[in-house]
Amino acid sequence: MDPRQARTRTALRAAIYELAAAQPITEVTVAQVARAAGITRDTFYRHATAPEGLLAAFLGEEIDALMAPMESLPASSGTELSVFDEPERQLLRHVARHAEIYRNAMTPRLTGPVRDTLVDRIEAGLLAHLERHAEIAPAAQPGIARERHFRLLVAYAGGGTVSAIEAWLREGDLSDVDAAARTIIAASPDWWLGRA
Structure with a gap:
């Protein structure tokens, strides 16, 4: 995995864990995850289809x-x-x-x-x-x-x-x-x- 992809995965992990600990996962949105991870929605969708x-x-x-x-x-x-x-x-x-x-x-x-x-x-x-x-x-x-x-x-x-x-x-x-x-x-x- 290239360093940029590794950084994105690390940011996504931290973002989804933080958001999922703070509210029901069914209420977490792609926009929230992308914002918290510092990525675009398109980048999110390259890694997953839903939070x-x-x-x-x-x-x-x-x-x-x-x-x-x-x-x-x-x-x-x-x-x-x-x-x-x-x-x-x-x-x-x-x-x-x-x-x-x-x-x-x-x-x-x-x-x-x-x-x-x-x-x-x-x-x-x-x-x-x-x-x-x-x-x-x-x-x-x-x-x-x-x-x-x-x-x-x-x-x-x-x-x-x-x-x-x-x-x-x-x-x-x-x-x-x-x-x-x-x-x-x-x-x-x-x-x-x-x-x-």
Whole structure:
């Protein structure tokens, strides 16, 4: 990426994060983002079609970086802790760090692009884990192909995690990252968790 494009992306990230923390994302306009970033509307449209999509893309980049270590998670932790303990905490720390942004993206659930970003990233990480460690999955029901079986398992876990995050955001106090992570993990079936 050339330096000018990098500067524009940095300015766009700062602008959308600032605006999304100050007001509902559904009320943020392209003109506001362009003005705050010091760019033209045409330049904005070279990076995104709408403020919600831009916000989701930048949050997604952060989540991708957090989820990268999931690529090397073992099937079992070898301890009483889940293999997902630290990834879950990292995800919740990310949400807590951007609490106002996420809360301003709720109507009462997270808006489509932001929710889809969370669900898609979580599901991708879980699917990759399941494909690497297929032996942990429960047996598929008769008539369900392996790929479909895995996608159903992953969709249930990813959607449930995001719904739990939404409930956590609604409660107000986000200082309980460890307790929230333990609660979400406790709601997960044992076969996912990789405990010794």
